[in-house]
Amino acid sequence: MAEPSTAAQPAPTPQHAVVRHVVFFGRVLREGGLEVGPRRIADALRGLDAIDLGRQEDVYWTLRQTLVSRREDLETFDSAFHAWFLRVSVDAGLRPAGPPPPAVVRRKGGTPGPGPEVDGGEIELGAWSGNELLRTRDFAAMTAEEFARARVLIRQIAVGRPRRRTHRLRPDRRGSVIDVRGLVRASLATGGDPVVRAYRSRAHAPRKLVLILDISGSMEAYARALLLYLHAARGSGRGVETFAFGTRLTRLTTELGTRSADAALAAASRRVVDWSGGTRIGDSLKAYNDEWGRRALTRGAVVVVVSDGCDRGDPTLVETEMARLARQAFAVVWVNPLKGHPGYEPLTGGMRAASPHIDRLVSGHDLASLEALGTVLDGIERRHTA
């Protein structure tokens, strides 16, 4: 393995300069949110060793291919490369996520801020009746103390997952496929007679789950509770993808992957730029379908859209994009906190346009309804073809 430099060399050589440059560049990328470990740096140095450093294009590709591993990071890499190696000012439009802007999470009304937290551990056993009341209390009407208790419960609720049969086979005595490997082994004892039979059958695995949360102004009272639900669902196992949207779509799967709910929420709020602003459901669903649906994320998944359906955009776009979503998904569930209010009718333009493509509509305005959502997800069937 070619080591680019030897430690004993005292004078600064071009080699040293390269090493220093690359190590520092790695640090720049890390600040931009890329995972650049020592292994990648070593690869980059070995790569640079193998090419002609005089060709800037080759240097670019070598660094990119060794330091980046996700398409989402290419833009960040490009601007960092331009800024660092080419010494041109970073174009404002191409600016990487870089050091994230200060978190702006606004809350009002019933959803408390990050202020005084009541430790979940302080709930006494006798508090059960209190929890019963809490279950049916609208998130929007909760006090700070109630919300602190509710968030502990949310974590316990978000475990319902749709399941599917996999193509993988697992040993199963009541299975229908003969396990020949097991059979041969067992036959050793009986001189080649397959006396003991081993079977295998198809296993069950959690079905893909995609959660898309509306965090626009009209959802503000519910956004924090529902984001906690998303975080809990994300922690329930593999194959869960989470998104948020107001006027634009943001993927939050990585941010919500942190175990601590507070850290996850903080990371998510840094990532989302359009908290409590307007809503463009149609455009956001389109962005989802274009970027993630095309990559077949939707195929075979249960998609849950959480929104009150109040939309400032074009309802026909909502209709088209919901149709696209529904065609690919295993089933579509819409969670609308407004549905919990007595006398609710789907009158908002976006909601009306979406309804023909929804398999199940649930409310999600309190703990009880989130529990119900879990039950719905647990037993959901393939969408009916109209």
Add this chain to the structure above:
Amino acid sequence: MMFASIDELDSALTGASYLADRGLATALYLSLELEKPLLLEGEAGVGKTEAAKAIAASLEAPLIRLQCYEGLDIAHAVYEWNYARQLLHIRAAQSGTVDEGELFAREFLIRRPVLEALESEERVVLLIDEIDRADEEFEAFLLEVLSDFQVTVPELGTIAARQRPYVILTSNRTRELHDALKRRCLYHWIDHPSVEREIQIVELRVPGVPERLAEEAARFAAELRSLDLQKPPGLAETIDWVRALSALGRQELDVENVEATLGMLLKYHEDLLAIRDETLAGLVAAARG
């Protein structure tokens, strides 16, 4: 066979009828130099699989391909015991007893693509195609193969590669791959080619194509990609399409022919509905310049 420089590798690829842009040529070169697997991602039809075939041809190395699918397991990817032979062997041993070591010997082993690549006498190119379709469990298993170039068969022990294979993985990004897997690979994202490049590729892949037709078709494909379609056409689609038009004896694009053959470029009903009448006429006019 190795290449002294990126340029040398580039011209070898051209010799194998594959025009790679500088980025891909660099990626392949580094993968050979650093002996690291290369992960290729890109939209469907940009030539990920073709790249693996071309590098195998340029290296004059055999290509072993493992097509991934859901439920793919070790028995289909790496090795399997030949159970029928094993049972017969037990029967045939008249003396009565067969010990396990005898039964689980190499002669009863069926080699699947991964083991075949590791045990091959000469260097091979191992293509692990559409890895994103395989289950995550399988991905985890691949880690041993990709970092140490060895597999473990419980009954036999560890089998290490005689010659490290060149490994190329492709993914259509239907799901995110594990970081652990990515860390072991170089990464290259293949974009749609530029119009000029696409013309060159079409001319190389469709021998005897009228120059005008190749140009107009490439421009038309680029126009389609700039529109908001559910599935824009890939390079593979353009090549097939031009081949068909060329076989029909067309010298250039006209609205009628494009309309009749548009299904070769667009695979979604909505997309076909969106590109009609005036839109289509406008696109054809734009492509004809």
